[in-house]
Amino acid sequence: xxxxxxxxxxxxxxxxxQALDGIDLTVAPGQFLALLGPSGSGKTTTLNVLxxxxxxxxxxxxxxxxxxxxxxxxxxxxxxVFQSYALFPHMSVAQNVEFPLRMRKxxxxxxxxxxxxxxxxxxxxxxxxxxVATLSGGQRQRVALARAVVFEPRMMLLDEPLAxxxxxxxxxxxxxxxxxxxxxxxxAVAVTHDQVEALTMADVVAVMCDGRIExxxxxDEVYLRPSTLFVATFLGEANLLPxxxxxxxxxxxxxxxxxxxxxxxxxxVSVVLEDGDEDGRTxxxxxxxxxxxxxxxxxxxxxxxAAPEVSLTLSESSTPGSAxxxxxxxxxxxxxxGAVHVIADAGSAPAALEAEVRRGG
Amino acid sequence: xxxxxxxxxxLRLALGPAGLAIDVAGVLLGLFLLVPIxxxxxxxxxxxxxxTWPPHLASSRxxxxxxxxxxxxxxxxxxxxxxxxxxxIATVLGTLSALGLAYARRGRRLLQTLFIAxxxxxxxxxxxxxxxxxxxFDMTGSALPVILGQAMLATPIVFIVVSAGLAGRDPLLPRAxxxxxxxxxxxxxxxxxxxxxxxxxxxxxxxxxxxFDEIIVAYFLSPPGSGTLPVQILGSTRxxxxxxxxxxxxxxxxxxxxxxxxxxxxxxxxxxxxxx
Numbered sequence: 354x355x356x357x358x359x360x361x362x363x364x365x366x367x368x369x370x371q372a373l374d375g376i377d378l379t380v381a382p383g384q385f386l387a388l389l390g391p392s393g394s395g396k397t398t399t400l401n402v403l404x405x406x407x408x409x410x411x412x413x414x415x416x417x418x419x420x421x422x423x424x425x426x427x428x429x430x431x432x433x434v435f436q437s438y439a440l441f442p443h444m445s446v447a448q449n450v451e452f453p454l455r456m457r458k459x460x461x462x463x464x465x466x467x468x469x470x471x472x473x474x475x476x477x478x479x480x481x482x483x484x485v486a487t488l489s490g491g492q493r494q495r496v497a498l499a500r501a502v503v504f505e506p507r508m509m510l511l512d513e514p515l516a517x518x519x520x521x522x523x524x525x526x527x528x529x530x531x532x533x534x535x536x537x538x539x540x541a542v543a544v545t546h547d548q549v550e551a552l553t554m555a556d557v558v559a560v561m562c563d564g565r566i567e568x569x570x571x572x573d574e575v576y577l578r579p580s581t582l583f584v585a586t587f588l589g590e591a592n593l594l595p596x597x598x599x600x601x602x603x604x605x606x607x608x609x610x611x612x613x614x615x616x617x618x619x620x621x622v623s624v625v626l627e628d629g630d631e632d633g634r635t636x637x638x639x640x641x642x643x644x645x646x647x648x649x650x651x652x653x654x655x656x657x658x659a660a661p662e663v664s665l666t667l668s669e670s671s672t673p674g675s676a677x678x679x680x681x682x683x684x685x686x687x688x689x690x691g692a693v694h695v696i697a698d699a700g701s702a703p704a705a706l707e708a709e710v711r712r713g714g
Numbered sequence: 715x716x717x718x719x720x721x722x723x724x725l726r727l728a729l730g731p732a733g734l735a736i737d738v739a740g741v742l743l744g745l746f747l748l749v750p751i752x753x754x755x756x757x758x759x760x761x762x763x764x765x766t767w768p769p770h771l772a773s774s775r776x777x778x779x780x781x782x783x784x785x786x787x788x789x790x791x792x793x794x795x796x797x798x799x800x801x802x803i804a805t806v807l808g809t810l811s812a813l814g815l816a817y818a819r820r821g822r823r824l825l826q827t828l829f830i831a832x833x834x835x836x837x838x839x840x841x842x843x844x845x846x847x848x849x850x851f852d853m854t855g856s857a858l859p860v861i862l863g864q865a866m867l868a869t870p871i872v873f874i875v876v877s878a879g880l881a882g883r884d885p886l887l888p889r890a891x892x893x894x895x896x897x898x899x900x901x902x903x904x905x906x907x908x909x910x911x912x913x914x915x916x917x918x919x920x921x922x923x924x925x926f927d928e929i930i931v932a933y934f935l936s937p938p939g940s941g942t943l944p945v946q947i948l949g950s951t952r953x954x955x956x957x958x959x960x961x962x963x964x965x966x967x968x969x970x971x972x973x974x975x976x977x978x979x980x981x982x983x984x985x986x987x988x989x990x
């Protein structure tokens with residue numbers, strides 16, 4: 354049960370807001386795609402368009418090539434997990450999970466068997482007859498999941514599925530959700546504003562902003578090679594340095610001749626004390642401004658000599674040896690080879706080429 | 715429940731000594747609301763032949779007189795025969811309008827105002843208008859105008875009660891049900907109505923009590939000599955000061971109290987289910 358979903362030129366206006374401004378998105382069969390973005394970016398609207406709750410003003414929705422733009426939600430055969438779980442309070446755990454099977458008029462025996470199997474899958478078979486009101490947050494989440502997959506839907510949609518859980522539970526549920534999705538091999542689209550969650554769970558991350566998709570790609574790609582400044586700063590922490598023909602201030606030539614904004618992740622910069630070895634060409638002189646202890650890591654802010662207007666944030670392993678950095682220390686900052694990604698200025702060659710391709714397509 | 719206790723505690727702290735004054739005011743208000751019953755019940759048990767106060771107590775004579783008199787028992791039966799269809803009509807219409815409004819895309823505020831408008835209508839004008847219409851259709855001899863007239867006034871009550879119930883449920887439930895394959899009809903029968911059961915029952919009981927007690931529409935539209943119980947009480951007070959009137963009033967109050975008790979039971983039952 355895995356479908357390929359295509360959104361083509363989908364535009365939605367909600368009141369006076371252009372919630373979706375012509376988005377194109379493809380979800381491959383069996384893929385787990387995370388829609389990531391700040392609130393108001395259009396990610397939930399995208400999910401609602403897939404679910405059929407919102408009918409787009411323009412554009413089409415296709416499942417396995419068949420146009421479903423005008424198919425109502427109850428005929429789309431999608432398993433949806435809502436942020437509030439939306440469990441039916443007047444039914445038991447088992448009745449909630451049985452509901453979609455009942456709607457499909459399955460025989461009683463089949464229903465009972467599948468409810469049991471699915472509850473076992475999420476580890477809730479012992480709670481089957483309990484009213485949902487007595488369950489904990491994590492258990493409700495599992496019931497919602499079981500209810501969304503028990504009828505082997507064509508696709509699973511998750512709206513901020515873990516937002517209502519506390520942090521520890523959320524971390525374990527991210528992996529569990531991922532395992533479950535892979536085990537049943539279902540296509541899944543999840544909405545989240547939590548970048549770590551998106552990077553952890555998804556095969557593909559689509560970063561959204563202002564009703565548009567900024568970038569679609571595997572987690573490591575969108576993180577390491579963001580195509581826009583928005584993606585760079587929204588996903589994790591990014592140091593932005595001006596790059597001129599591949600040269601960064603203080604570090605020298607690190608990237609091929611592109612001009613624009615260089616994105617340097619904190620974990621790719623490390624501190625070398627001034628009296629240390631200085632042979633690396635990618636080391637730049639700097640002064641430490643601030644050091645804060647964060648458990649396993651130290652967060653260091655340092656000002657580059659070559660570009661005093663730039664403060665770099667970096668994270669250092671807080672092992673006893675390296676914890677010697679203090680504010681005011683003169684240090685060398687070393688850049689990990691190949692870790693610099695430059696977002697080309699608009700108007701420079703690669704960006705112009707991309708724009709042309711987009712217009713052509 | 716914990717939230718409510720916390721709220722109460724913080725309110726009490728903030729009020730300080732004023733809290734005591736509020737408690738006293740609450741007890742006084744409760745007594746004030748009970749005064750009618752406190753007066754009528756002893757009068758209905760009087761052994762005198764007239765409505766007097768203080769009554770000479772301890773007699774069921776006037777209750778017996780009530781049930782022995784065809785005039786009174788017929789009035790009671792008429793009241794029941796009118797109140798039941800009124801409650802049915804008001805419940806169906808009120809529930810449907812509450813549901814319809816919950817799903818309405820636009821004009822929600824306007825429709826809501828229209829739906830509760832009958833509550834602020836000057837009922838006497840409304841009753842006069844209804845009387846005129848009933849005459850045109852030559853229906854002044856039937857109970858139908860009273861039923862329709864009261865149903866119109868009771869519908870907003872059910873509408874308000876059911877709307878409150880609707881507001882209390884997760885608005886995503888119908889959407890969740892639809893995503894799981896439920897058609898609009900299934901959403902209504904398997905999700906909305908079961909969840910609203912207690913609100914609908916409450917609305918129906920209040921509509922029933924309303925009709926039982928309603929006098930203006932009943933007075934104008936009842937066929938001559940065959941009014942509902944309140945109409946009969948009103949008519950009798952003009953002619954006599956017979957304590958049967960007090961007994962009749964007690965019966966009206968008794969029915970209202972029974973309905974209120976049923977309501978409380980329904981709510982308690984629903985509360986237990988929700989937390990069971």
